Amino acid sequence: MENIKEQQHGSGEDLLLRVGLNDNKAGMEGLDKEKINRIIMEATKGSRFYGNELKKEKQVNQRIEKMMQQKAQITNQQLRKAQLQVDRFAMELEQSRNLSNTMVHVDMDAFYAAVEMRDNPELKDKPIAVGSMSMLSTSNYHARRFGVRAAMPGFIAKRLCPQLIIVPPNFDKYRAVSEEVKEILADYDPDFMAVSLDEAYLNITKHLVERQSWPEDKRRYFTKMGNPAENATAGKEADTLGERDRAISPLLFEDSPPDVPPLESPFHGNSEEQSGPQVLHNPVVFGTSAEEVVKEIRFRIEQKTGLTASAGIAPNTMLAKICSDKNKPNGQYQVLPTRQAVMNFIKDLPIRKVSGIGKVTEKMLKALGVVTCAELYQQRALLSLLFSETSWHYFLHISLGLGSTHLARDGERKSMSVERTFSEISQAEEQYSLCQELCRDLAQDLQKEGLKGRTITIKLKNVDFEVKTRACTVPCPISTAEEIFAVAKELLRTEIDADFPRPLRLRLMGVRVSGFPSEEDRKQQQRSIVGFLQAGHQVPPATGPAPEGMGTDLLPKPPETTLKKKSFFDKKRLERKEGHQDALKCDGTDEQNLQTSHTVQVLKRTMNENLVSENLPSLGTFTCPVCCQEQGGVSLEAFNRHVDTCLEAPSGREASRVWLGSGAAAAEVSNKENAHCFFSCGEKQDDQAPPKSAGLATGGPVGLSSEAQSAGTSSPNHSKEDHTDLPEHSYHNSAWEGQGASLFGEQECPQPDVCEVTAGRALVCPVCNQEQKTPDLTLFNVHVDICLNKDVIHELRNNQDNLVPQLKENSRSSETSLSRVRKTSAKTKRPTLMKTHSASKKAKPSNTTQTIDTFFK
């Protein structure tokens, strides 16, 4: 998407300074900067959003203050020493400078808005934006003159420009157009890298070489005249901007014309559109230089889609990206591949233009007197003392005009998440219900890509825009809605409990899954399973596929161990209370942990031994631990495939429900021990260890081209839809473990109630005795949870001394954990910077002592 860096409004002074970079020429339509800023401030001031912006700004200022204090303590000697070290590194970077690649950054102009204008002629010549009243993704250039920008709420935009037309986004359409563009790009670099729907990097080095020997025919294109109304809409709009004179042609651009525009042989050459009775006119031949290639690309894009693109050409991606912004819209710019050209280009460039330098970094550097890249270079020694190594290495790269010269293949995905903003929700029931909905959506997405992850993170934003995240890592990868919700619910509960009796006043909730097993992890897993089986272990019959009926088999008592020991989340809460996060992990108590480490070692040894035996004849008879059928005369691979299939099948999933640490689902499979060994994560081997479904990762790695979409809509959709797909066990899982267990004592889980619940009749809350209308067990459990909490608080208030001791402790631990959590705030010891670009090579020891102060001369 187009660079919106300067368009984002910050707060306070920033907000005023940052908005509206419009150079309004006298007499032109639009607003001047002052007016824009005044309107924005009027709409913003006093809002909760603004309050939070101010708060964040204060934090940044504190960070800067600390940095300045540090700076004041730096001695000249330290600085000299740093200078030598930094210059040594700079010298190495300089020596590795690579100018031999031609990188291109292509960026569609006002993409979403341009598509909408193309498809609806009525929108032409009008200020429009794509998005909603809450948030805009893009605006056209007409609207920008009023200060209407991406990432601006629609209602503010409307105040700036009452005529503004806000078009709801249409991502399917944008995706389709994007695909058309990508088809073109692939002709020049089959390995091009799409950054988003409207932005891509290409390495055209190879294409340029091949192109040198291409005949003209291969470089000849025709102007399509078929549907002139829709043609070049965006280009025309660009023309009206008056940024430069493009009167000659909306298609062929600024500077140099194509090499030779011969008019002969109109029947050879290329045409973007194969179908349709279009008349082809104006043959154009593009040259063989990089500039010509990029013109050709942009020409073809416009011919094919009716939309204009801007582009940058440079010896690396960092520069190419900056270049594409230079002559936007509908223009291009090249930095020639010489060191001198690069340094000239960089010299006066504001660092903020560089991808990776955001608002905060800009402000911090500005405090050190660094605004341009040349200044960044001048202060290199100081920066190396004030920032982390990653950061100053990054800075040094920038100030030398260095960047990536190859396009990294998309790596494996590291996380997947859903989040939603809504109007305030403060009722716990609603919050749980929403959480469940998010988990369902997320599970769907995960399963589409065959992913399972171990870490679940919830994100909460309250009505004051304060954001909190809470995470938990479980022993084995999970992916179903039930599994994820079971964890997320507990994380949410901890937060709700912590603030009790005040409600959490939420405006956003999100759920994320990360910690996907790597390729290596999966292989490891596979090996350990094979090894285990080859070691001759047998799996005794399990309960078999889950019955359909409502038999008591489906309602196992919580395993005794669950009640005897603290639940997983109780432990988590305890951790917070005691303030030592590291002591206890997701599995087990201290003693167990000690045992575990021993067990793991034993297990590892066993696995290694088994690995050796992998060469043994591998045909044999195995019993599938999921379906309990004997598989005779099969290879291990075939057997594993069978197990995979069983696990994927609904009944298999049922039988191997994940262990979430609470132990609540553990009783589901009667052959706990063996099942666990089979699916072992290599962490525990005792008989409390649960069965889990993640032992065999069947989903392959997914190379995704993450096409981030700027969502233009906020959907305040927190409807409580059906909640009918949760397993009966969630009853135990949520209501009775934890407080429930202590309420009713260890042995007496209220079985009668459970039976009543699961018999499909009325759900009667065992705490308040009220019949609950919800058909959903999890929601019912949530209700019981809340009732239990009310009970606790009520009793605390009225009858403190008569409380069951354990109960009192529970409620206290919640309180203390909260205050602890709350107190964790900004803890920046030393100004740091995060960067989103691949780290530089580490400095190797070097003997070079030469100085490089002449870089900018």
Next chain:
DNA sequence: GCGGATCAC
């Protein structure tokens, strides 16, 4: 591993 921040789009 967790939580807060920063950044890009």
Next chain:
DNA sequence: TATGGTGATCCGC
């Protein structure tokens, strides 16, 4: 009335 959603990374614990 009203200030987004997704993914990644870094840093200090």
